[in-house]
Amino acid sequence: MSETMTGAEMVIRALQDQGVEHVFGYPGGAVLPIYDALFHQENVRHVLVRHEQGAVHAAEGYARSSGKPGVVLVTSGPGATNAITGLADAMMDSIPLVCITGQVPTHLIGSDAFQECDTVGITRHCTKHNYLVKSIEDLPRILHEAFYVAQNGRPGPVVVDLPKDIQFKAGTYVRPTNNQHKTYRPTVKGDMDHIRAAIELMANAKRPVFYTGGGVINSGPHASALLRELVQLTGFPITSTLMGLGAYPASDKQWLGMLGMHGTYEANLAMHECDVMINIGARFDDRITGRLDAFSPYSKRIHVDIDPSSINKTVKVDIPIVGDCAHVLDDLVRLWRQGARQADKVELKEWWNKIEGWRARNCLAYKNSKETIKPQYAIQRLYELTKDRAPYVTTEVGQHQMWAAQYFKFEDPNHWMTSGGHGTMGYGLPAAVGAQLAHPDALVIDIAGEASIQMMLQEMSTALQYNLPIKVFILNNEYMGMVRQWQELLHGGRYSQSYSESLPDFVKLAEAYGGVGIRCDNPAELDAKIMEMITVNRPVIFDCIVDKTENCFPMIPSGKAHNEMLLNDYLGETGADIGSVIDEKGKMLV
Amino acid sequence: MLQMKTHYPDAHRVEPVNRHTLAVVVDNEPGVLARIAGLFSGRGYNIESLTVTETEHEAHISRITIVTTGTDSIIQQIKSQLERLVPVHRVVDLTMTGEAVERELCLVKVVGKGDHRVEAMRLASAFGARTLDATLTSFVYELTGTTDEVERFIKLMTAVGLVEVSRTGVAAMARGAEGIL
Numbered sequence: 124m125s126e127t128m129t130g131a132e133m134v135i136r137a138l139q140d141q142g143v144e145h146v147f148g149y150p151g152g153a154v155l156p157i158y159d160a161l162f163h164q165e166n167v168r169h170v171l172v173r174h175e176q177g178a179v180h181a182a183e184g185y186a187r188s189s190g191k192p193g194v195v196l197v198t199s200g201p202g203a204t205n206a207i208t209g210l211a212d213a214m215m216d217s218i219p220l221v222c223i224t225g226q227v228p229t230h231l232i233g234s235d236a237f238q239e240c241d242t243v244g245i246t247r248h249c250t251k252h253n254y255l256v257k258s259i260e261d262l263p264r265i266l267h268e269a270f271y272v273a274q275n276g277r278p279g280p281v282v283v284d285l286p287k288d289i290q291f292k293a294g295t296y297v298r299p300t301n302n303q304h305k306t307y308r309p310t311v312k313g314d315m316d317h318i319r320a321a322i323e324l325m326a327n328a329k330r331p332v333f334y335t336g337g338g339v340i341n342s343g344p345h346a347s348a349l350l351r352e353l354v355q356l357t358g359f360p361i362t363s364t365l366m367g368l369g370a371y372p373a374s375d376k377q378w379l380g381m382l383g384m385h386g387t388y389e390a391n392l393a394m395h396e397c398d399v400m401i402n403i404g405a406r407f408d409d410r411i412t413g414r415l416d417a418f419s420p421y422s423k424r425i426h427v428d429i430d431p432s433s434i435n436k437t438v439k440v441d442i443p444i445v446g447d448c449a450h451v452l453d454d455l456v457r458l459w460r461q462g463a464r465q466a467d468k469v470e471l472k473e474w475w476n477k478i479e480g481w482r483a484r485n486c487l488a489y490k491n492s493k494e495t496i497k498p499q500y501a502i503q504r505l506y507e508l509t510k511d512r513a514p515y516v517t518t519e520v521g522q523h524q525m526w527a528a529q530y531f532k533f534e535d536p537n538h539w540m541t542s543g544g545h546g547t548m549g550y551g552l553p554a555a556v557g558a559q560l561a562h563p564d565a566l567v568i569d570i571a572g573e574a575s576i577q578m579m580l581q582e583m584s585t586a587l588q589y590n591l592p593i594k595v596f597i598l599n600n601e602y603m604g605m606v607r608q609w610q611e612l613l614h615g616g617r618y619s620q621s622y623s624e625s626l627p628d629f630v631k632l633a634e635a636y637g638g639v640g641i642r643c644d645n646p647a648e649l650d651a652k653i654m655e656m657i658t659v660n661r662p663v664i665f666d667c668i669v670d671k672t673e674n675c676f677p678m679i680p681s682g683k684a685h686n687e688m689l690l691n692d693y694l695g696e697t698g699a700d701i702g703s704v705i706d707e708k709g710k711m712l713v
Numbered sequence: 714m715l716q717m718k719t720h721y722p723d724a725h726r727v728e729p730v731n732r733h734t735l736a737v738v739v740d741n742e743p744g745v746l747a748r749i750a751g752l753f754s755g756r757g758y759n760i761e762s763l764t765v766t767e768t769e770h771e772a773h774i775s776r777i778t779i780v781t782t783g784t785d786s787i788i789q790q791i792k793s794q795l796e797r798l799v800p801v802h803r804v805v806d807l808t809m810t811g812e813a814v815e816r817e818l819c820l821v822k823v824v825g826k827g828d829h830r831v832e833a834m835r836l837a838s839a840f841g842a843r844t845l846d847a848t849l850t851s852f853v854y855e856l857t858g859t860t861d862e863v864e865r866f867i868k869l870m871t872a873v874g875l876v877e878v879s880r881t882g883v884a885a886m887a888r889g890a891e892g893i894l
């Protein structure tokens with residue numbers, strides 16, 4: 124069925140046909156026709172943010188928590204450039220987004236017209252793909268293609284730059300079909316020979332470990348279910364990256380916790396000592412590998428990834444399997460069952476004994492206090508008091524993010540949204556707005572730092588406008604804590620510009636926005652105040668005043684190997700002067 | 714031998730660097746060349762030569778020939794990164810498919826009188842270059858050959874009054890009956 128309509132109407136119609144319910148956006152001259160088309164219908168709901176970066180992060184939170192693509196609509200020039208940080212964030216973390224940007228009319232492109240910028244040029248490096256629409260005939264195809272490209276293969280953000288004259292032009296709308304790109308067909312089914320070789324390697328493993336990542340989440344809840352099945356069938360230990368938390372339940376005994384720079388002692392040592400590593404949907408990021416030449420020196424490696432460029436990029440693997448996690452896991456589970464395979468029980472038992480020994484170090488232990496709230500304690504209490512409600516948790520970037528990853532336990536995928544690869548301060552609050560829209564009745568918490576929260580604070584106003592009862596839980600340590608920690612490690616404790624000077628009164632600020640402000644600085648009152656926060660059905664800013672000096676451990680200092688981890692002083696075993704552990708070469712790294 | 718880049722400042726793996734010629738089949742859509750050139754600059758890969766023209770007008774398909782250098786793992790990354798681009802259909806490493814035929818064309822202008830002029834004519838005929846233009850004081854020659862031949866020709870011509878060079882970059886094709894596409 125084809126119908127005649129304007130370009131602006133086609134945009135809305137395509138969104139409807141793609142099943143889009145929410146668009147995050149901000150109007151301006153170059154998108155006015157689209158805003159007018161929005162006005163005439165009720166199927167697609169527009170969420171007015173307060174900054175275009177907020178629109179993109181909100182769409183990311185929406186996408187990550189729902190498994191659907193997020194949609195953004197912004198104007199040309201400043202609207203588009205404000206969206207860049209969000210697009211780069213989505214690119215790094217493989218989040219499917221479609222971002223429609225207005226553009227000056229085609230005949231003015233290249234003339235430095237008002238609010239003109241080369242949007243496709245600027246976004247080429249921070250999108251999976253982008254389009255400049257040059258004729259109305261191309262528009263329906265490009266819109267559908269954008270959704271297809273954003274979601275298929277390794278997901279990512281796609282920009283459609285739409286000149287204003289084309290929004291006004293009439294043309295023929297065409298509905299979406301199944302295969303929306305003429306050549307782009309990512310491999311989803313893994314090579315069976317490689318999968319069989321992987322089964323062989325796993326069945327003969329003595330010290331195996333699963334290392335899983337964001338790819339399992341991207342692949343959908345079915346992939347997480349299959350992962351659970353495979354892990355339980357094999358009896359192998361499992362760890363995950365920051366991006367993969369929730370794919371495997373943190374309450375299970377085979378779970379070792381997160382790995383990497385701030386991962387657990389047992390997870391990192393298991394990676395260091397393993398003889399078979401099964402990487403499913405993770406990309407050997409430098410937060411994981413640490414010093415490359417000392418990374419997991421004894422292992423044979425299997426790597427399942429939908430993107431061939433992730434394979435052998437930094438770490439060489441023995442069995443690459445290009446494909447979608449759910450498809451490959453399905454084959455692995457089936458073959459493992461069919462052959463009634465099993466790794467050597469005695470060896471596996473011995474491996475587990477070793478792991479239990481590492482676990483007994485209790486690397487996340489910290490010295491609690493009756494006077495000040497320890498940030499770790501605050502997260503632990505937040506977790507304990509909210510876990511029954513299966514909350515959706517977003518974060519900003521810094522120490523609080525790492526403590527959230529360490530002390531908050533996730534049982535299910537899509538409940539944890541954080542900026543991993545780009546590490547964008549300001550991500551958490553708008554992402555919470557997006558997650559709350561996708562799950563109106565759920566408890567949504569942004570675990571924040573007092574510095575990060577000020578980067579996208581204006582989105583409180585969005586939360587109020589749409590009655591989104593998000594909870595912003597600030598671990599207020601009056602420092603850019605993560606920066607302060609690195610200055611302690613690398614720069615002799617010279618805290619250059621990392622003190623959070625002139626902080627606002629967050630309680631009054633919450634009230635100024637029309638929300639609820641709660642402050643707590645007494646460990647004895649923490650539980651009651653957290654309960655107050657989750658009971659009130661309005662947006663809340665919780666100013667949790669925590670210890671200003673606490674650092675985030677364990678930590679693998681930059682340039683070090685997994686077995687050179689720093690533990691909390693409290694565990695009394697580092698014995699090293701924290702200011703002298705990183706050598707000159709390490710200092711150059713980030 | 715060049716050292717492999719790792720994110721750790723000490724390079725730990727030392728691998729040989731080789732020259733590879735890649736044939737990249739792409740949709741000839743706006744921005745496709747910028748995407749490919751941007752990928753090379755953004756990720757720090759080398760481009761020694763790059764040529765592009767639409768090869769199938771009906772289907773709007775272009776063939777890009779890229780000569781690049783890198784260790785085996787970097788060449789593999791370059792291929793995977795190229796294949797990841799949505800408008801890229803195929804990437805064929807012609808260096809890996811066996812001795813490919815490679816040619817480039819250059820135009821050379823030499824200006825001079827007397828001995829230099831005579832020597833320029835001798836060299837041109839020794840290389841089998843064609844004379845495209847001649848005046849009493851100048852010649853424009855065309856030479857088609859491998860990059861090495863072209864380099865040698867230009868170097869010799871420099872000694873006898875070369876004033877200008879224009880080169881196409883490499884066009885390449887695998888030997889044998891099999892075709893790409």
Ligand SMILES: Cc1cc2nc3c(=O)[nH]c(=O)nc-3n(C[C@H](O)[C@H](O)[C@H](O)COP(=O)(O)OP(=O)(O)OC[C@H]3O[C@@H](n4cnc5c(N)ncnc54)[C@H](O)[C@@H]3O)c2cc1C
Nearest residue numbers: 336337338364365366383384385406429430448543544546
């Ligand atoms: C302050 C800070 C500290 C950090 N510390 C740590 C840390 O200690 N530990 C840690 O783990 N991270 C840490 N990170 C995050 C880190 O930077 C990376 O973002 C993260 O480790 C990458 O996770 P991943 O490997 O799962 O990859 P992702 O970025 O999630 O990539 C997913 C991979 O899976 C593939 N994929 C996607 N979809 C599919 C599919 N359907 N099927 C198959 N494959 C698919 C992709 O191609 C990609 O290779 C930190 C970040 C910050 C900001």
Ligand SMILES: Cc1ncc(C[n+]2csc(CCOP(=O)(O)OP(=O)(O)O)c2C)c(N)n1
Nearest residue numbers: 521522523548572573574575602603604605
């Ligand atoms: C946009 C942006 N700018 C700068 C940084 C570098 N950075 C990383 S963590 C951090 C400090 C965060 O402070 P806060 O939000 O208070 O969190 P804390 O570490 O104290 O928990 C900074 C500045 C960043 N990640 N993002």
Ligand SMILES: [Mg+2]
Nearest residue numbers: 572573602604
């Ligand atoms: Mg702080």
